[in-house]
Amino acid sequence: MHATDIIAKKRDGDELSREEIEFFVQGYAQGQIPDYQAASWLMAVFLRGMTDRETLDLTMAMAHSGDMLDLDDVAPITVDKHSTGGVGDKVSLIVVPLVAACGMPVAKMTGRGLGFTGGTVDKLESIPGFRTDLNDAEFRAQIAEIGVVLTGQSADLAPADRKLYALRDVTGTINSIPLIVSSIMSKKIAAGADGIVLDVKVGHGAFMKTLEDAEKLAEAMVRLGTEAGRRVVALISDMNQPLGWAVGNALEVKEAISTLHEGGPADLREHCLVVASEMLVLSGKAVDTSDALTLALETLSSGAAWQKFKELVEAQGGDVRTIEEPERLPQAKLIEPVPAPRSGYLAELNAVEVGQAVVELGGGREKKEDPIDHSVGVVVHYKVGDLVQKNTPLFTVHASDEEKLAAARERVLAAHTFSDRPVQRLPIFYKRVAE
Numbered sequence: 204m205h206a207t208d209i210i211a212k213k214r215d216g217d218e219l220s221r222e223e224i225e226f227f228v229q230g231y232a233q234g235q236i237p238d239y240q241a242a243s244w245l246m247a248v249f250l251r252g253m254t255d256r257e258t259l260d261l262t263m264a265m266a267h268s269g270d271m272l273d274l275d276d277v278a279p280i281t282v283d284k285h286s287t288g289g290v291g292d293k294v295s296l297i298v299v300p301l302v303a304a305c306g307m308p309v310a311k312m313t314g315r316g317l318g319f320t321g322g323t324v325d326k327l328e329s330i331p332g333f334r335t336d337l338n339d340a341e342f343r344a345q346i347a348e349i350g351v352v353l354t355g356q357s358a359d360l361a362p363a364d365r366k367l368y369a370l371r372d373v374t375g376t377i378n379s380i381p382l383i384v385s386s387i388m389s390k391k392i393a394a395g396a397d398g399i400v401l402d403v404k405v406g407h408g409a410f411m412k413t414l415e416d417a418e419k420l421a422e423a424m425v426r427l428g429t430e431a432g433r434r435v436v437a438l439i440s441d442m443n444q445p446l447g448w449a450v451g452n453a454l455e456v457k458e459a460i461s462t463l464h465e466g467g468p469a470d471l472r473e474h475c476l477v478v479a480s481e482m483l484v485l486s487g488k489a490v491d492t493s494d495a496l497t498l499a500l501e502t503l504s505s506g507a508a509w510q511k512f513k514e515l516v517e518a519q520g521g522d523v524r525t526i527e528e529p530e531r532l533p534q535a536k537l538i539e540p541v542p543a544p545r546s547g548y549l550a551e552l553n554a555v556e557v558g559q560a561v562v563e564l565g566g567g568r569e570k571k572e573d574p575i576d577h578s579v580g581v582v583v584h585y586k587v588g589d590l591v592q593k594n595t596p597l598f599t600v601h602a603s604d605e606e607k608l609a610a611a612r613e614r615v616l617a618a619h620t621f622s623d624r625p626v627q628r629l630p631i632f633y634k635r636v637a638e
C-alpha cells in the first residue's frame with residue numbers, strides 16, 4: 204500500500220477500505236508517513252467527507268494507536284461525559300463528583316484549554332497541589348478506592364489523535380464532522396467508559412454554529428459510539444453566552460464549589476443536573492430521567508456530592524483547605540466591577556469575546572505551551588433576556604495589572620448588546636439525541 208494512492212483515492216471521492224485507513228493512521232502515528240502527506244489526506248477528507256463505515260474505522264484505528272483502558276477489574280461499569288468545549292464550562296467539576304456520589308464510578312480523563320475555550324485540567328490546577336498527571340496504576344487504584352478520578356489525558360491515549368489534531372489545527376481541517384467525531388470518540392472509546400454523555404455545544408462560542416450542524420455532529424457521534432458497543436447520549440446545549448457567571452480558572456472552581464453547596468447560577472445548576480441524570484440512566488443507576496433527577500437532586504442537597512469532591516481533591520493531592528475556604532484559592536490583584544453603560548434588556552453576551560478577554564488577561568492560552576494565570580477572569584452578572592439598570596455592575600474583571608484590566612473591560616463591554624424591548628432568554632439545551 205502507498206500513502207499517495209490512499210490520498211488520491213480520497214481526493215477523487217472514493218471510499219477507503221478499513222485496511223487503507225489503518226495503514227494511514229498507523230503510518231502517520233509511527234512517523235513513517237510525513238506531515239505533508241497527512242495534511243493532504245486530511246484536506247481530502249475535509250472536502251470529500253467519509254461514510255459512517257469509514258468514520259468508524261478511522262475512530263477505531265485512532266483508539267487502537269495507544270493504550271485501550273479496560274477498567275472492568277476495578278469498576279464493572281463506568282460512565283464518562285465529554286463537552287465539545289466552551290466558555291465558562293465547569294460542568295465536569297460538579298457532575299463528576301455528583302454522579303460518583305450517587306454510587307456510579309466516574310473515571311474521567313480531561314484536557315487543557317486552548318484559545319477562547321477553557322479546559323478542566325487548568326481549572327483543577329488552580330487548587331494548590333492538585334495532581335492531573337496520574338499514571339495508570341494510580342488511576343485504577345483511585346477508581347477502585349473512591350469511585351472517582353478526574354485527571355489529564357495520558358500520553359498513551361489515542362496518540363494518533365494528538366498528532367492529527369495538531370496538524371488539523373494548522374491546516375484548516377478542524378471543522379469536519381468525520382474528523383471531529385473520530386477525534387473525540389477515539390479518546391472516549393480508548394478511555395474505557397461503558398456509557399458516555401456528550402455535551403455538544405452550539406452557537407457563537409462553539410465549533411458548530413448552527414443547530415443543524417450540531418445535530419449532524421451529535422447524531423454521528425451517537426451512531427458511532429453505539430456501533431462501537433458503548434451506550435451514548437448527546438445533548439445539544441447553548442454556547443452563545445458563557446455557561447454560568449464565572450469565566451477563568453479559580454473563579455470557575457469557586458462557582459463549582461457554590462453549585463455543589465446548592466448555590467451557583469441557575470443555568471449551570473440545571474445544566475449539571477440534566478447531564479448527571481443522563482449519566483445515571485445510561486449506567487443503569489436510575490430507570491429513567493425523572494428517577495435520575497430525583498437521585499441527583501437528593502445527592503446534591505444532602506452534601507454527598509460536595510463530600511465526594513473533597514475526597515477527589517484530597518486523593519489527588521490538592522489542598523482541601525482551599526476548597527473549604529475558597530478565598531484561599533488564587534486571587535487576582537485587581538478586582539473591578541464595571542457599571543452598565545445603559546438600561547435595557549441584555550440582547551447578546553458574546554461568549555467568544557468574553558473567552559478571548561480572559562485569554563488576554565492571562566487566564567487561557569493561544570499556544571499549547573503558554574503558561575496561565577489561574578487567578579484572573581471575568582464574572583458576568585446578567586444573562587441574555589435579563590433587564591439591566593444603568594450603572595449597576597454589569598460584570599467584574601479580575602486582573603493582574605491595570606493595562607490588562609482596561610483591555611478586558613473594553614472587550615467585555617463590547618460583548619454586551621442591549622435592546623429596549625424584551626428579549627427571549629436562551630435555552631440551556633436544544634435537543635437530546637439518542638439511538
Ligand code: URA
Pocket residue numbers: 287288368377382383384386387
Ligand atoms: N475536541 C476534540 O477532542 N477533537 C476535535 O476534533 C474537536 C473537539
